[in-house]
Amino acid sequence: MLLQLKDITKEYQNSGVVTKVLRGVSLNVEEGEFLAIMGPSGSGKSTLMHIVGFLDRASGGTYFFDGEDTKDFTDDELAHIRNERIGFVFQSFNLLARTTVLDNVILPLTYSKKTNHEKLAKDALEAVGLSHRLNFMSNQISGGQKQRVAIARALVCDPKVIFADEPTGNLDSKSGDTVMGILQKLNNEGRTVILVTHDRSVAEHAKRIITIKDGSIISDERVTHQKKSKVVAEEQDV
Amino acid sequence: MSSVYKNINIIVKNLISRKARSFLTILGIIIGVAGVIIIISLGAGAQSLVLGQITKLGTNLIGILPGKSNDNGPPAAVFGVQVKTLIENDLEMIKDTNRIPHITDIAGFVRGNITAISQYDSIDTSFTATDGSYPRVQNVEMERGVFFSDEEGRASANVIVLGYDVAEALFPNGNDLGQIIKLKTSGDDGVSIPFRVIGVQKKLGTVAFQNQDDQVFIPFKIGQKQILGIDYIQFIRAKVDSDENVKTTIEDIEQLLREQHNIKNPENDDFSVRDLADAIKILTSITDALRMFLGLMAGISLIVGGIGIMNIMLVTVSERTREIGLRKALGATSKQIRNQFLIEAILLTGLGGILGIILGVVVSYLIALGAQYAGYDWSFVISLSAVVLAVGVSVLTGIVFGLFPALKASRLDPIVALRYE
Numbered sequence: 141m142l143l144q145l146k147d148i149t150k151e152y153q154n155s156g157v158v159t160k161v162l163r164g165v166s167l168n169v170e171e172g173e174f175l176a177i178m179g180p181s182g183s184g185k186s187t188l189m190h191i192v193g194f195l196d197r198a199s200g201g202t203y204f205f206d207g208e209d210t211k212d213f214t215d216d217e218l219a220h221i222r223n224e225r226i227g228f229v230f231q232s233f234n235l236l237a238r239t240t241v242l243d244n245v246i247l248p249l250t251y252s253k254k255t256n257h258e259k260l261a262k263d264a265l266e267a268v269g270l271s272h273r274l275n276f277m278s279n280q281i282s283g284g285q286k287q288r289v290a291i292a293r294a295l296v297c298d299p300k301v302i303f304a305d306e307p308t309g310n311l312d313s314k315s316g317d318t319v320m321g322i323l324q325k326l327n328n329e330g331r332t333v334i335l336v337t338h339d340r341s342v343a344e345h346a347k348r349i350i351t352i353k354d355g356s357i358i359s360d361e362r363v364t365h366q367k368k369s370k371v372v373a374e375e376q377d378v
Numbered sequence: 379m380s381s382v383y384k385n386i387n388i389i390v391k392n393l394i395s396r397k398a399r400s401f402l403t404i405l406g407i408i409i410g411v412a413g414v415i416i417i418i419s420l421g422a423g424a425q426s427l428v429l430g431q432i433t434k435l436g437t438n439l440i441g442i443l444p445g446k447s448n449d450n451g452p453p454a455a456v457f458g459v460q461v462k463t464l465i466e467n468d469l470e471m472i473k474d475t476n477r478i479p480h481i482t483d484i485a486g487f488v489r490g491n492i493t494a495i496s497q498y499d500s501i502d503t504s505f506t507a508t509d510g511s512y513p514r515v516q517n518v519e520m521e522r523g524v525f526f527s528d529e530e531g532r533a534s535a536n537v538i539v540l541g542y543d544v545a546e547a548l549f550p551n552g553n554d555l556g557q558i559i560k561l562k563t564s565g566d567d568g569v570s571i572p573f574r575v576i577g578v579q580k581k582l583g584t585v586a587f588q589n590q591d592d593q594v595f596i597p598f599k600i601g602q603k604q605i606l607g608i609d610y611i612q613f614i615r616a617k618v619d620s621d622e623n624v625k626t627t628i629e630d631i632e633q634l635l636r637e638q639h640n641i642k643n644p645e646n647d648d649f650s651v652r653d654l655a656d657a658i659k660i661l662t663s664i665t666d667a668l669r670m671f672l673g674l675m676a677g678i679s680l681i682v683g684g685i686g687i688m689n690i691m692l693v694t695v696s697e698r699t700r701e702i703g704l705r706k707a708l709g710a711t712s713k714q715i716r717n718q719f720l721i722e723a724i725l726l727t728g729l730g731g732i733l734g735i736i737l738g739v740v741v742s743y744l745i746a747l748g749a750q751y752a753g754y755d756w757s758f759v760i761s762l763s764a765v766v767l768a769v770g771v772s773v774l775t776g777i778v779f780g781l782f783p784a785l786k787a788s789r790l791d792p793i794v795a796l797r798y799e
Contacts, residue, residue, distance in 0.1 A: 195707055195793040216711045222792070223709020234704045234796065238395035243388075248708040250388055293708070 141207070142300065142332055143169040143192060148201035150187050150355075161187045163355040164201065169334065171300070174327040174366075176335045176346035184355040186305055189336045193228055193303040194218050206300070223251050227294025231306035233286040235278040235293075241265065242274040245293045252297050264292040268322050284315025291322055301332040308342055320345045321371025345369060389722050402690045403780075404730035407772040410683020411734025412741065414676040414768035415760065419742035421672035422759035423749065425665045438621055439515070439653065440481075440628060442472070442614040442635075446647050462610040463648040468638055469614055478630045480623035483514040484616040488602045494540075494594060495560045496548035503544050504593045505561065507601020515617045521545075523555045523577030526597060534599040538573035542581040543591040554578060561596070563605055571604060624653045680768060684775040687727075691779035695787075696798055702787040703795025712788040719784035720777070727776035731769040738765075 150162040161184045169175055179185040190196035191203070194210070203210045205221070213221070222228075227248075235244050245261040254260060265271055268288040273281055278289065287307055294302050304323060308316030324345060327333045335346055343349045344367040351359040393400045445461035469486045472478055485508045492505045510531030512518065518525055526537045538559065545554050554575050562570040573596060582590035602608055618627045628651045635649050636642075702715055710718075739760055746758035787795050 190793045195796070196791050216713075219706065219709050219711040219714075221709075222707060228707050230796075234700075234707075236392075236395070236701070236704070239391070243391065247705070251705075251709040251711070251714055297709070 141168055141204070142171045142173075143167070144202075144204035145192070146202045148188070148191060148198045148203060150184070150191060150196070151199050161355055162191075162198070165352075165355070165357055166201075167350065167357065169332065171332055172327070172330055174324070174333045174335070174345075174347040176337060176343035176349045177352060178337060178340065178343045178349055179352035180338060183352045185336050185338075185352045188352065189303055189305055189334065192334065193226055193301075194222050195228070219251070223248055224297055225300050227291075227297065227299040227302045229287070229290050229294050229302065229304040229307045231309040233283075233290045233310070235286055235289060237279055239278055240274065241270065241276050241278060241281065241289050244278050244289055245296050248293060248297050254297065260296055261292070264296040265289070267295060267326075268292045282315070283311050284318055287311060287315070287319050288322065291319065291326075295326070299331075301334060302326060304333065304335045306337055307335065308337070308339070316342070317369050318371055321369030324369055325371070341367065386721060386725075389718055389725065393722060393726065399690055399694055400726060403687055403726050403776060404733065406683045406686030406690065407727055407730025407776060408683075408734040408737055409686065410680045410772040410775075411731055411765075411768040412738035413679030413683065414764055415735065415738025416741050416745070417672050417676040417679060418761045418764035419738070419759055420745065421669050422761060423742075423746055423756045424668060426757040426759065427749075427754055428665060428668075438618040438624055440616045440618060440624065440631065441652050442468075442616065442631060443650050443652070444610065444612070444648065446650060461648070462608070463639065464611045464614065465609065466611060468635060468649075469611060471634055471638055472614065472616065472631055477634055478616075478627060480619050480627045480630075481616045482619050483511045484614060485509045485512045485515045486598055486611045486614050488598070488606055488608065488612045490601065490606050491564070492594070492605065493562045493564065494544060494548060495562060496557065498550060499548055501544060501547045503541070505596055505601055505605070506593055507596050507598045507605070509598050512595065515615050519580040519582075521578045521580045523575070525577055525595070531597045532599075534597050536571065536573045536600070537576045537597065539577040539579060539595040540575060541579050541589075541591040541593045543589070544594055545575075545578040561594070561605065569604060571600065628653060676764070676768075680771050683772055687772065687775045688779045691776070691783065695783040698784060699787040699790070699795050699798040702784060703790070703792050703798065706788070706790075706792040707796060715788035716781075716785060719781050719788075723777045723780035724773075726780070727773040730776070731773055734772070735765060735769065738768075 145165055145167040148162055148165045148167075149160070152159045152161060165184075165188055177185045177189060187196065191198045194205075206225070210218075236247065242258070242261055242265070245264055246257045249257040249260060262271065262274065265274060268291050270285060270288050270292065273285060273289075278286065281289070287310075291302075291304075291307075294304075302323070307319050307323070311319060320342065323333050323335065327347075333346070335343070337343050344363055344365075347363050347366055349359075349361050349363060350357050442464065443461075444464035466486070469484065472481065473484055475481070488507045490505055490507075491502065493500055493502050508531070510526055510528035513525045520539075521542060523539070525539055526535065529535075530537050538561075540548070540554065548554065548559060549557065555578070557575050558572050559575060560570050560572050562568055579591070579595075602611075616627075616631075618624050631651045632644070632647070632649075635651075636644070636647065639648055641647060705715060705718075706712075742760060743758055746756050749756035787798070790798075
């Protein structure tokens with residue numbers, strides 16, 4: 141079991157008012173899964189993803205990552221996990237502005253023990269089909285390309301899991317389809333992918349969909365007919 | 379080591395990618411540092427100018443007067459009371475460089491009132507009888523002719539140097555050199571002595587409440603013996619080779635005179651030895667006020683520069699905080715973030731400091747050049763402590779305001795920093 145969540149709660153305190161965002165979420169994710177977390181905005185799906193992706197901390201419950209209780213992790217251990225074992229893709233890309241595509245992908249490597257940064261970054265960019273944009277500034281490329289750079293950046297340290305938070309949210313449908321295709325390809329290669337979206341048609345690219353409402357999981361279903369991105373569909377046709 | 383280098387490489391790239399912010403931060407430091415250096419240099423230059431004016435009258439001078447005086451009041455001789463305890467032998471002893479090593483020149487004086495008569499006119503004026511060394515003790519500038527020499531002084535030659543106003547009064551046509559005038563003392567038994575005019579002093583105006591142009595200079599012995607009929611010295615003025623030696627020279631002279639006068643207890647001194655301490659005190663209070671004023675301006679310039687740096691740093695906090703959030707999300711530890719921002723702050727402020735020093739020194743130098751070109755006695759002075767203070771304060775401001783928000787942000791959960799607005 142890669143991820144094991146039991147009774148995860150999260151509450152915010154804002155000037156004395158307590159807002160419960162997660163009300164006891166339990167979830168298991170196996171290695172190699174492609175999971176979509178669905179739900180309307182404010183349902184707590186992003187918060188759940190942030191907790192699972194070590195960007196945020198739960199208020200209660202237990203979370204085992206790869207068999208280890210995350211409660212005992214120090215800040216530095218958490219940083220190493222974020223660096224080596226997970227990759228994060230954000231809705232708003234979060235690239236470093238005025239920095240080249242290549243340097244953006246190299247960025248997580250500078251925090252790792254890995255060597256040969258440039259080669260690894262170029263390989264990751266090739267995997268997302270951006271070998272021809274290495275020296276472009278991050279603000280000179282299209283939104284779809286930005287998200288592919290972000291995926292390359294999530295990929296470059298060879299993580300076990302890729303978390304994608306509304307990765308198509310800021311993209312047109314064609315770019316979105318390309319991005320989903322890349323995520324499907326990564327999953328086909330054996331990587332665990334966890335996706336957050338409010339869009340059913342995006343979620344159907346995954347193999348399993350859980351739905352969250354008001355901080356609780358209300359459904360957990362297997363996708364019987366996984367929607368294929370054109371990118372993946374074309375590759376399989378060949 | 380290579381990771382440190384790689385780190386710096388990334389940070390430099392990062393700084394270059396934020397040209398505007400980096401430039402504004404550096405600019406704030408440049409303004410702060412250069413401003414302080416220029417202002418302090420201006421202060422020192424102006425001080426040298428003021429000091430230069432005073433030096434024209436002669437510096438490192440020691441006055442030896444007969445009669446005891448305490449430190450609070452002037453000696454009795456100043457009030458016209460004749461004290462006869464300073465004699466020619468004292469002057470000769472003080473001249474002995476084995477005893478008083480730091481004196482470069484020394485002149486004895488007697489003064490009195492006299493009537494000067496030329497073929498054209500006569501004028502009541504005062505005479506100063508002194509030695510040929512006078513021009514080396516006090517700065518003398520001649521309008522025409524020369525001051526009398528040591529030999530002429532010793533030989534009591536009948537030569538005279540006129541103050542500017544006296545020359546004008548006695549020789550309205552300006553043709554005075556080589557002419558004979560007479561000095562006549564008042565009273566029925568007054569003497570009348572002829573002198574040949576060998577020089578006229580430049581117009582000096584009033585110095586120390588005395589019109590320097592309304593007097594004549596004659597050799598010491600003539601004034602002392604023939605005109606005044608006395609055998610003591612009214613005062614002695616000596617020039618010391620350097621400022622630092624003034625105090626010891628005063629002590630040496632006091633010691634010597636006590637021996638000469640058989641005085642065991644300094645309480646019983648029958649002479650007083652003084653330097654230009656009073657004048658220097660006044661001068662110091664003026665230049666101190668000037669320096670305080672300039673220091674205040676330098677402080678304001680530092681504050682302005684500091685606020686500039688602060689502003690830029692604080693304005694970019696939200697952007698920086700999001701960047702820190704991203705870096706943490708990608709796996710940076712708090713320590714790595716701290717190091718990055720520390721190196722960044724040091725690079726920025728260090729560069730700004732160096733550029734500020736260069737700019738400040740260059741501008742100060744140009745100002746000094748310009749002032750010297752305009753004929754002012756202006757020195758180019760760079761105060762090391764001002765440089766250190768300015769760079770210190772600017773760099774500290776930059777580091778504190780650059781690093782503090784970064785440290786705060788590095789302790790946030792990544793998602794909190796990422797969402798910071």
